[in-house]
Amino acid sequence: MSNQLIKHSMIYSLFQLFMILAGLISFPILTKTLSTEEYGILGLITVTLSMLASFGKLGIQHGIIRYREDFEKTTFISNITYLAFLGPFLLTLTLMALSLILYQVGYIPAGHIDTVLIVIFLAFGEQVRYFIANYFISEQQSSLVAKIRILSKLITMVFTLSVVVLVLASAKGFIYGFLVAEIIVFSLTLYIAKKQGLFTGIHLSKVSAKIYKPLLLFSIPLLGLEMVSMLHAFLDRYLIKYFMETRYLGYYTAYYNMATMLAALIIGGLTTAIVPAYLKTWNEQGRKATEALLNRILNLLLLMYPIIIVSFWVVAEELFELLTTEEYVAYAYLLPLIAMGMLLQSAMPLFSAGLKIKKASMVMFYCVIFSSILNLVLNLIFIPLYGLTAAAVATTVSYVCIAASFTYFGSGTLTPKVNLYILLRSCSYAGIFLLLSGYIQHDINIIQLILKVGVGVVYFSVIFLLFEKPLTLFLFNSLLKRNLSAKQAVKPS
Numbered sequence: 001m002s003n004q005l006i007k008h009s010m011i012y013s014l015f016q017l018f019m020i021l022a023g024l025i026s027f028p029i030l031t032k033t034l035s036t037e038e039y040g041i042l043g044l045i046t047v048t049l050s051m052l053a054s055f056g057k058l059g060i061q062h063g064i065i066r067y068r069e070d071f072e073k074t075t076f077i078s079n080i081t082y083l084a085f086l087g088p089f090l091l092t093l094t095l096m097a098l099s100l101i102l103y104q105v106g107y108i109p110a111g112h113i114d115t116v117l118i119v120i121f122l123a124f125g126e127q128v129r130y131f132i133a134n135y136f137i138s139e140q141q142s143s144l145v146a147k148i149r150i151l152s153k154l155i156t157m158v159f160t161l162s163v164v165v166l167v168l169a170s171a172k173g174f175i176y177g178f179l180v181a182e183i184i185v186f187s188l189t190l191y192i193a194k195k196q197g198l199f200t201g202i203h204l205s206k207v208s209a210k211i212y213k214p215l216l217l218f219s220i221p222l223l224g225l226e227m228v229s230m231l232h233a234f235l236d237r238y239l240i241k242y243f244m245e246t247r248y249l250g251y252y253t254a255y256y257n258m259a260t261m262l263a264a265l266i267i268g269g270l271t272t273a274i275v276p277a278y279l280k281t282w283n284e285q286g287r288k289a290t291e292a293l294l295n296r297i298l299n300l301l302l303l304m305y306p307i308i309i310v311s312f313w314v315v316a317e318e319l320f321e322l323l324t325t326e327e328y329v330a331y332a333y334l335l336p337l338i339a340m341g342m343l344l345q346s347a348m349p350l351f352s353a354g355l356k357i358k359k360a361s362m363v364m365f366y367c368v369i370f371s372s373i374l375n376l377v378l379n380l381i382f383i384p385l386y387g388l389t390a391a392a393v394a395t396t397v398s399y400v401c402i403a404a405s406f407t408y409f410g411s412g413t414l415t416p417k418v419n420l421y422i423l424l425r426s427c428s429y430a431g432i433f434l435l436l437s438g439y440i441q442h443d444i445n446i447i448q449l450i451l452k453v454g455v456g457v458v459y460f461s462v463i464f465l466l467f468e469k470p471l472t473l474f475l476f477n478s479l480l481k482r483n484l485s486a487k488q489a490v491k492p493s
Contacts, residue, residue, distance in 0.1 A: 020264055022157060027258065034164065034174075036327060043249065050234075052119065077202055079206070081202050082207055085128060092124040096120055100113075133189075155185050159177040163177030231372055236383075251388060252331075267301065267308075274349060279356070279357065301350070307433075309430070310430035312336040316333070317329055321445050333389075351402075360410070367405040433456060437452055
């Protein structure tokens with residue numbers, strides 16, 4: 001792997017770590033300040049915002065990276081600039097007009113129309129900012145992209161949390177703070193883009209269908225995959241809101257958010273780094289070496305998966321008693337259930353390796369559509385009967401479906417070998433720790449949490465060193481080589 005690639009990967013990994021840590025900071029503030037009903041509503045608003053923003057991007061953010069080198073810079077940026085601003089702007093006007101019509105006929109209550117309009121504007125801002133960020137990514141300006149996104153996250157955190165804590169403790173207060181932050185962030189992003197010369201040389205005369213056509217043909221299928229994936233991830237929130245009281249949406253959202261952050265923190269970096277690694281191995285060494293690499297990673301995940309799930313089960317109550325209010329703690333069992341699906345979702349780049357190598361994006365699209373339908377059916381049937389447990393299990397089942405279908409349809413390119421003996425050993429290790437954890441008791445919650453985490457770290461470290469030396473050495477050597485390469489990448493010539 002080249003020094004430049006390692007350098008950019010490390011910068012993006014550090015940014016991802018910052019985003020997770022920022023989420024872990026804001027999580028307890030929001031859960032302790034907002035009521036469970038307001039936290040649930042906020043979760044519904046944010047997932048709706050994410051879906052609107054993704055739809056407005058039309059998948060073109062992927063096309064920017066794919067086609068940047070195919071055209072002269074000012075011609076390419078002229079087309080992208082008009083498309084990036086005009087498309088989201090027209091969509092925003094259309095959605096705002098539709099919202100006002102629905103408000104006039106009574107479908108949107110008077111107390112919510114301002115929130116709807118703000119969310120539409122926020123989606124517009126995010127769409128434009130993504131276009132700019134992806135252009136800088138295509139130019140390999142990773143440091144600039146990371147700085148912009150970190151600054152944006154900090155500004156958004158300061159304003160949203162300040163309004164919620166000091167002014168208005170509600171989902172609407174969060175959205176008002178978000179609006180102020182977005183205006184600042186949007187203006188700052190445009191200023192940085194202008195200072196970097198992004199808009200230099202653009203002209204309407206350079207806009208051409210020769211660029212739009214391949215860009216849209218490449219991007220729109222990816223938009224479909226992205227939208228279906230988001231619908232798959234967020235569908236359960238809407239159905240919980242429909243079938244159950246709003247406070248249950250708050251409970252589920254809290255555990256879903258925490259499971260997502262923890263999954264990304266634990267294996268997100270590993271599964272992100274594996275994509276360029278197996279693509280490079282495929283191009284340089286062929287199928288056999290690529291399968292060997294993926295099988296080592298798969299075996300490592302098989303070893304980690306039961307251990308992580310059981311560990312979440314052991315610490316869930318103490319963790320949420322520390323980070324949230326008492327009413328959330330009764331639903332601590334949701335953390336490991338939801339984490340089962342989130343860990344699979346984080347590992348999806350591994351399962352889709354065969355399809356990515358042969359560029360079978362439409363096969364991936366069909367797999368996700370089928371899984372989304374399955375998720376919808378399971379939620380419709382079982383949420384009225386079993387509530388939040390059904391939503392968590394349905395999420396895991398549907399992600400199992402995606403992982404299995406990706407692996408099956410990609411097996412013609414790569415055939416993974418699942419070592420069930422490793423999975424059995426991992427379940428044994430995790431089961432013993434579960435039994436041991438029952439003897440760890442202390443009256444003070446935070447001390448009990450620290451004791452459980454400490455015992456778990458010592459226990460699993462000993463287990464790995466004594467019984468799992470090959471996989472432990474593989475992981476250690478991979479990290480060591482990456483660190484040595486990173487040092488060489490920044491070493492002065």
